[in-house]
């Protein structure tokens with residue numbers, strides 16, 4: 001059983017809290033403060049994004065955060081280093097688009113990126129544009145390095161595909177709450193319970209729900225159905241809107257504490 | 265035969281899980297329909313009476329003479345309805361969309377030719393349609409923006425990234441991920457996730473099938489060389505596909521923009537690396553970390569940092585040669601063809617002409633060349649006039 005799977009198994013709360021931030025947002029220095037705010041707010045693990053030039057699974061909020069980080073010169077190496085700084089304190093998972101993983105290092109292919117992530121103590125990798133059919137090499141490499149390959153399941157996934165995803169994924173299964181891209185939403189999809197039932201029927205692995213979760217009320221709903229809650233766009237917006245990093249971090253911590261209460 | 269997912273190592277389906285079932289559905293529908301007698305008959309009839317096919321294979325006598333006597337034929341895709349080869353693909357894909365019962369059409373466009381062709385086919389089938397177009401392209405291809413709107417399409421400006429074709433395609437994919445249950449995504453080149461590269465190649469291969477028959481009729485022999493410009497690569501694949509098993513030399517011409525060494529170009533095969541963009545593994549312009557670079561070309565249709573996966577395969581196999589010409593060379597060819605043959609070519613197609621002009625001394629009088637004239641230049645006249653100093 002992997003480190004992440006144990007964390008889910010041994011949890012004392014209904015669902016684990018996984019806040020997301022784009023690595024190097026709002027800049028490399030202040031991103032550390034945001035991560036500290038995540039920890040102060042009660043994060044059980046951290047999801048850190050490698051900013052990519054063409055993030056086609058992301059809505060405007062995450063896109064803009066990635067662009068800001070890239071404009072400031074943030075590289076995958078910077079994000080790996082950041083992950084390394086925090087991975088001793090709590091599990092860090094990286095969200096990386098496949099081309100950043102594929103192009104990393106001297107040879108094409110994901111081997112060197114996975115090795116670097118494992119060396120940085122990264123507990124798992126999420127690749128939003130690597131569906132299970134394309135993932136077998138990647139999954140094998142992750143297994144060899146002791147890092148989880150966290151695959152995504154979508155409401156459109158068929159029973160057959162959910163079975164494949166469950167067979168290949170480790171750590172947890174990232175359940176995309178909506179048919180769509182990332183971004184804060186006012187309400188959860190009415191189809192979420194039915195979707196999660198279908199995923200449960202395919203696997204015993206933990207399920208975490210992301211894409212659109214943006215309030216404590218929504219987190220509470222998710223906690224009834226799943227084992228983990230991922231919150232991203234809402235937090236990025238809080239950081240961006242605050243203007244001042246200290247104000248932003250206080251708001252983030254307070255918000256996550258509120259979420260944590262409903263997850264208890 | 266099943267529809268290929270890969271061409272050698274290239275291709276694949278590197279897109280979010282959300283749309284994979286839709287790609288499966290599309291592949292299954294296409295596999296079922298492509299050999300269906302009624303489907304084939306309906307497509308043939310639309311290509312004939314709506315698109316105006318076959319397009320002529322025209323012997324460009326004055327150009328041949330001017331370039332040293334090599335016999336040069338132009339495959340006149342500029343004479344297809346809407347003025348470019350793009351319509352061959354969109355009519356076929358709209359037929360698929362209609363048969364699959366899709367209620368909404370989306371597409372990306374660079375030069376606007378694919379957008380116009382999609383809007384046209386959507387109007388023909390009575391299905392609402394939205395076209396994503398980069399803000400930079402909206403300015404330089406204004407005529408096509410007006411055409412799309414007249415055809416009833418919604419044109420959605422894209423302001424992210426380089427504000428060109430690449431970003432329009434990102435945005436179209438995001439729309440598709442969001443609305444996949446009722447929306448059909450019409451990809452405009454032999455790019456994107458499988459099965460699109462194969463579907464678009466098949467639908468465009470009518471160009472090469474006609475050209476092959478026409479050249480045999482006119483000259484009694486196969487051509488010695490085929491030349492086509494390569495953006496995503498659909499007009500080139502369309503011409504090449506019918507000749508791949510013959511000994512015919514083939515050249516794909518990419519955009520060298522301001523020069524390959526300036527970094528401002530669109531030569532993905534000549535100067536790119538293997539990478540994943542828009543759902544397929546292919547040659548891509550990118551930095552050492554895999555961040556996609558902005559392409560540059562005077563022609564919006566070649567202003568793209570990627571290329572269809574089958575071209576990457578044909579390049580590695582050595583079956584097709586890839587070369588490039590600059591903005592300035594393309595512009596000179598644009599003028600030359602206009603004044604030598606009375607044909608104003610698209611700036612994209614001008615790259616193919618320019619290759620012939622540039623290398624005419626490599627050809628002999630025995631050579632027989634077909635250049636794909638992928639589109640007409642009406643959309644480009646303002647931009648060309650400014651670049652040539654005819655208009656301020």
Ligand SMILES: Cc1ncc(COP(=O)(O)O)c(C=O)c1O
Pocket residue numbers: 348349350374375376377378452453454493494495496497498499500564565566610612613638639640
């Ligand atoms: C006239 C014309 N030729 C060529 C292209 C390039 O596309 P492809 O390489 O797919 O043929 C375009 C694209 O907009 C075009 O409009």
